[in-house]
Amino acid sequence: MTATTTTEDSTTPDASDASTFDVNEFLNRLDAVFASHSAATKAEPLLLDAMTDAENAGDFAGLLTVLNETMGFYRSQGRHQDNQWIIQRAIELALRLGLEGTEAWTTTLINAATSQRAAGNMEQAEDLYEQALASARTTLAPTDRRLAALHNNYSMLLSETDRPAKARAELEEALHILESSSPDPTHDVDIASTCTNLALLTLQNGSDGEQALSEARTLADRALAIYRDAHAEHSAHFASALAGAAQVSFAAGDAVAAVRDYERALAIIAECYGEHTEYYAVTAQNLAEARAALAAQGTPDSTRTPEGPQPSPAQPSAPHRHVEPAAHTAQMSGLQLARDYWLAYGKPMLAERYAEFAPRIAVGLVGHGSECYGFDDALSHDHDFGPRFCMWLTASDYARIGEQLQADYESLPAQFNGFARTGATPRAQGTGRRSGVFEIGEFFTSVTGYPTAPGEDEPHLWMMLDEATLAAATNGRVFADALGAFSKTRQSFKLMPDDVRLALVSKRLGMIAQAGQYNLPRMLQRGDGAAAWLCVSEFADAVSSLVFLINNPVTVGYAPYYKWRFAALRALSARAGMRLTGVCAQLEQVLRLASAACFGGAGFGEGGAGAAPNVREVQRIVGDICAQIVQTLQGLGLTPSDEDFLEWQRPYIEAHITSDAACLHSL
Template sequence: MFDLNEFLLELDHMYATNPKGVEAYLKSGLEEAGKCLDGPAMLTILNELMGYYRVMSKPTECEWCIEKAVRIAEKLGIQGTTDYATMLLNIGTAQRVMGQMDKAESNYEEAYAIFKEKLHEPDYRMATLYNNRSILYANTGRLKEAKADLQMAMGLIQRLEQSDVEIAITHANIGNLCFALQELDEGLQHMQQAAEIFECQEGKKDSHYASALSGLGEGYFRKGELDKSIKTYEKALEEILANYGENDYYRVTVRNLELVRDTKKRAEAVRNQKLKGMDIARRYYEEYGKPMLEEKFPEYVDRVAAGLVGEGSECLGYDDVTSADHDFGPGFCLWLTREDYEAVGQEMQRAYTELPGEYMGFPARNVTAQGGDRVGVLCMDEFFRRYTGYEQAPDRETRNGLARWMSIPIPALRTVTNGEIFTDPLGEFTRRRETFAAYPKGVRLRKLAMSLGVMAQAGQYNYGRMRKRGDQAAAWLCVSEFVNAAIETGYHLNQMYQPFYKWKMRGMDAFHVLTNLKEKLTQLMQMSGADSENDGQSSVQSQIEDICVGVVKELNRQGLTETKEAFLEIQKQEIIRRLQSDAR
């Protein structure tokens, strides 16, 4: 006869003292129970083995356990029992980890129905189901359902005796969900509670302790407490290694730790050197880039433009410590004509790649998938085409040329004209860049008229109408449209291209006219956020009108319009009439 209780006691001891021998022990027990024709014992061991393979990231072995467990359960005829539901729960969890979400959810639902019918008192198994199903919901984007399941799980577990470990696990799961919901403080608090509970355990910690530590490390990282994050991740790695060895979870945690260390190193470099990204790029080019060209490509030295232009906060001069976490570090651009690029572009790129990664204490550039090709050897034609759609600026006289200008996104024009050119002996890159530097007058005025029209329609007209209808959400959208249009209007009146949306407000600090527009728009957004009563509506509408009056004064001052009418649709129409008159 197979003694299952004795086997499980020894299994617990082995997890505590010799985790690397667990697999062989489970397989041996399964074989022995089979010889004894003990189906229930085989099913119990298969559940344990299935969990082991799940954690060890062995999907093929996990599938084998699932198939064998289902066959044994059918032979035993235990469908509809709590033992059968427990097996379904384990199978569903294994399938969830393997990415088989539909199968996992189906097994969870069947297990839930059985537990709901059979279990009438608080039970660990139902709590475990809630916990695991909540992870599935979270992984499939159903965060509200996930949170509801976690709350149900916690309610059950807190009513059970000797449930500290399960409470800790649930805290960790809630913490992860809070991170997904951007509820950072609450998530960090749950992770701290989970870790504290595990740390109070005597002897070897529960295997879930590592997960709680990893979650806590993530929380500290998100809060910017990098030293705490590093220490916590290091502790998590020790736990994972001790329990499971170097599995997928270990490797993911290593990558997370490396990210935190890299982020810390970059932030410290920025603080210590007190240099902007453009300064780093220029010095890096002078110390390594220029000598590389002179030594390896002497015949092309007088044909290569070098600098830093394009995407990235450093090209706008807006970079700071936060910028250092991605696509930041030593690097510069080398622009070649198409002919030169086809001749030596690849060879020059290889030479560029061989330049030292670290420079002046700054780690090598941390390139993301979204930030590739920002630096290195670039073809001039492709550089301008990539952002504007054109290798050369469209002509400024013909109707077709002006239509092409109208089609170019404004931030794209800012992208190709920002930054700095360190050297351009051929002059071709500088020439092209200068042709993109400013709109033809007619295009600027037409775009200005369009933004004035949106300001009038969204802010001066529709905001009040939406408030009268009691549609607060639509009123907020009106304010949003008005603010965006007002920002664009401000840039046009300053004859500047507006940058990528997240830098629009920052860029307004460089305005030489409408210098108070940023402050007024900021106040408007704060008002609209608190706007819920009629007094709020009145103050928002008043602020909108005040902004519009300031725009009208600037239009008049620049001689773009003569009318003093504050309704900006009238201003728009006057500009359009002037454009039409000039076209005759």
């Protein structure tokens, strides 16, 4: 059964008073929209108007409040792509206001992290949650309910990345905070939300089926009782409690109760959020499966009560807690397909046949292939695509079970969720295979040539690793790694020494200067369009690489190979708190104009303008990009110089390199 949604906690940072933008009035109007169950049509216009009003009034604290509310609304609607620029704008605004170390900063981090988690951007979300936890230690009291919200939401990420013990600890901490701070726990809907999340986590990860079901039922019933006693059954969040109770009933074989509660939940979701949201689609899918189970039991009428719970032929093996798409679509990502396939077949296989080794095996999808970068689409399905995942073992474990585990992996169904494994191209066979069982060191050797990343005292080895190779070694997602050996090795490739990174920054500045600032104008003056075109290509390659290096690979990853370079650059530019985010669109504009600039000639037919206007525009954009780079380097404290010819910035950058290794310094 598809995952039941769980309740996320949203918070709003304090905002200062403004004479022309009344924050309290805005919040009251927004509350009224949600209370009238008209958010699906009225919330977004109100939010967008409030953004404009706050910005026009110069009330940036008020604007931050609006942005945080918008994050929560877009998240509830499943509009994760639209939410990316809201997240970025909120974090940038909070930094500009100097809010680090304040409650408002903590709250913004919590909301941004939860939005990224809902969007499936797990690494970004975890980084933001960790920042929020660190900030909360100094900005929030131990009994602050926003701290409970943080622990509650962080637990969802931990559960979705297969760390159930840590997820449960976070939820129990949240429940402790709420119970100790609540004036009346029997009427506290935040406690109800946490109980629902605990129920689903218990259901998902309980080793003793009967005991887990009993505990999950107790928690789900407590959540429903709180909403009933608090007279809050009109609340939008009540739908989550109903859906959670329904999932517990379904797991117990009580399809009648599951259908009843899913129907009630779906009606509330439709009323509060609309029928075109991910939340609605997931719950509708779960309801359909519960109805199918009910029909199979011979009880087609959802109002008929059987003598006792009946075993359900469609009982799920392990319910998930996060929202997934209701059904397969052509747009389903390869990473999501891999994770679903692992949970459906791989995880049960390990539990049944390799229980001793299962906690030591890392699972995920990393390496070559567009789906490992998250850039796959329908066109990607013609080769090397399909339900697959990787399992990574230590050398000793691989020697003991690697061969048999590979055979068992190959015996898993070749078709899943509407997809079948496509034929592997020659490059994806043998040592280049992209899924199955690997020894950790051998896997990274096959990708990078090294079993683990070079040391900080081996800069010459780092300089031999191109960014595309490092991107392939550090992309994708890890679904499970309790031992941590694989993740530690993968992380070692992300931790490029700063001296190496600065040396590469210097090299990119040199190429940007030579290709874009020096040789491009000369080739255009000579009329050598082909050479000018190559100058544009080298310039775009160097600038795009520089953006990743400036933002630091440990945070944003590495620039992938040329095919996916701009897809990755667009994604980076949409992230919160990034530098040089405007460069991506400018580079694309340069590439669009390059044809006319390089080959336009004197005119495009009678009266045509020819290449001249495009040449001027290309050179203007190149100059603007270089000026932005200089400003960014100055902001990072890497240069005091205003020199706009980037070649002359290199000595200032290299002055920050502490190593005297010759490979790190230009001549």
